Amino acid sequence: MSDWLRTPFCERFAVRYPIVQTGMGWVSGAHLTAATSAAGGLGILAAVTLDEDAMVGAVAKVRARTDAPFGVNLRPDQPDLPRRLDVLAESRVPVVSFAGGPPAAVIERVHAAGLLCVVTVGKPRHAEKMVDAGADALIAQGGEGGGHTGDIATTLLLPAVLDVVAGRVPVLAAGGFADGRGLAAALAWGADGVAMGTRFLLTRESRVPEAVKRRYLAAGLSDTLVSDAFDGMPMRVLRTEAVGDLTTRPLLRRLLEAPRQAAQVRRITGQSWLDVVREGLRLRRREGLSLERTARAAQAPLLIRSALVEGDDVRGLLPTGQVAGAITDLPGVAELIERIVAEARRAGVRFTGVESGVDA
Template sequence: MTAPGVLHTRACQLFGVRYPVVQTGMGYVSDAGLTAATAEAGGLGILSAALLSHDELAVAIKAVRARTDRPFGVNIRADQPDVERRIDLLGTTGVKVVSFALAPREDLIARCKDAGLVVVASVGARRHAEKVAAWGADAVIVQGGEGGGHTGGVPTSLLLPQVVDAVDIPVIGAGGFFDGRGLVAALAYGAAGIAMGTRFLLTTDSPVAPAVKQVYLAKTVTDTVLTTEVDGVPQRVLRTGTVDELLRTTGPRRLLRAARNAMAFQRLSGTPWPDLVREGLTMRKAHGLTWSQVVMAANAPMLYRSALLEGRADVGVMATGQVVGLIDDLPSCAELIERIMAEASCVLGRLVGS
């Protein structure tokens, strides 16, 4: 299927893809398999590199390349100690797009552009979009409060048109999207496409444990909570026993749990302690976190890994958007994107009376 007329947007042209659908970079979820499957289906797959070492990232890029010759992106963190080296790696391995979960510095955007990369920044406020656009970003992903993981409090229906009116680069809407109706709605607001996390997590191409996918499918739109108790920064997750326990845990016990998780993550990842400390200092400065919140940030990698990869929904944490309550199946990425585009075409046809 080829995207007709209005459905072939500026985002399609910028990314070199058939359809204006982006699969977001999700830690432990957006692996080489999911990224390649999205790319092969005509969307923009984004490989998550936030929890990968430089060498692991190089291997993952090769794995995507072995599965598809279509454009894809890589999501990196602007606060990683070796971020410049990672950018250089992307530029020399033929990656099309670099996306940043946190707004990158102006010098990092310039380095990406020099490497021939299309730069996409994820933002949660108009002022952030204006800043990165002025610094040279090629597009922004705008996530409303319905979205999963780290998110803000302004709903997509208000934030998206606000950002569209503020910048002249392609704007991708995120938070609450899962079907063709949502794509048409985003285009009506002036967006150039949609980005989805939870919807791609719940596909057969996703590496998430099957039992955990069933937990997601059983949830409603009211079964999520926006909390700072996981890592000190507001994020939307499924309300589970683990999350309820975090909400009840007192300060000293919470910090002890975080310290144990920090040591476990250091052993698992092999990240040198000085690098972890530098990342913590950067997070503290960038987000105005207290030292307690910095220590709490060690919770996230291990809690997510326990649930998503090990299938321990009883002891892990699962990021999700509120849209989880509207999802009831596990299609492949190809089936999902074809369905979205077919539905969007039908909706447009109905609106114009054809």
């Protein structure tokens, strides 16, 4: 007997269900991550927005709440990555996830520290590159998601990535998933599971302020937009008051605000001034950003933080997947995961004819 919901991803990552809660800056803290992993999914702690001490503290908090596997989301180009990987290895964290494509040397470093490496991709050729570089699983994220990985729709990206990967590593579908019908559909395509961000942001365990959660819940399917006006790269946000202001704010004002904002980001993420300057130069060089765009990039993390942590849903930015428009409730994480699994099994009946989801 085999259960079609127990995919190779479940075996490889030692989780009960093929459901990942993705790393979300300011959102997927210890509480949410632990709740997801304890409920049988793979929770991922967002650590790009934490300094090293805060990351260590959050990892300990997850560990105190559950023995189940969980991951930590980092940026492949963050200057303190080698040290952080050592710390994670010492804490026996089993998984690291990256949104940007890490070079093979970084993946080797992750493996040397004894961790599995999950990479989010938005194009088939990125998928190919990441499998060749040694990634242990891929998240194929369509344009319905946060926007950073490109605009190819999930329905087209997923089969293309699956073709390119050809079963070499598990592939999880992301961008636009919120329920068990989506999970069943992803498995029907040949994926190994789903990864979801916005759906987990809208749970009881997510610490996003209630008023901000209500703002997400009130959104319809057309209430998001993708723009590169916020941090220089395409990012999807809820269409709120702040969006108009940011896209029209005068250049001089932005430039004057940038150093103070960079100082605040530095304090929160534990970067040195040298790191901040290098980061600004890297953005200008690699992304070809103008001075104005570089100033915007300094501002975006604070605007996101002011909404997601401090609850300012008028001036702050609310990153989101398009799927916010399809979500109307705030379940607990365990209830959500069980519901998704039950819905997937029911959906599966339509094409397997098997009631329980267990395929004899």
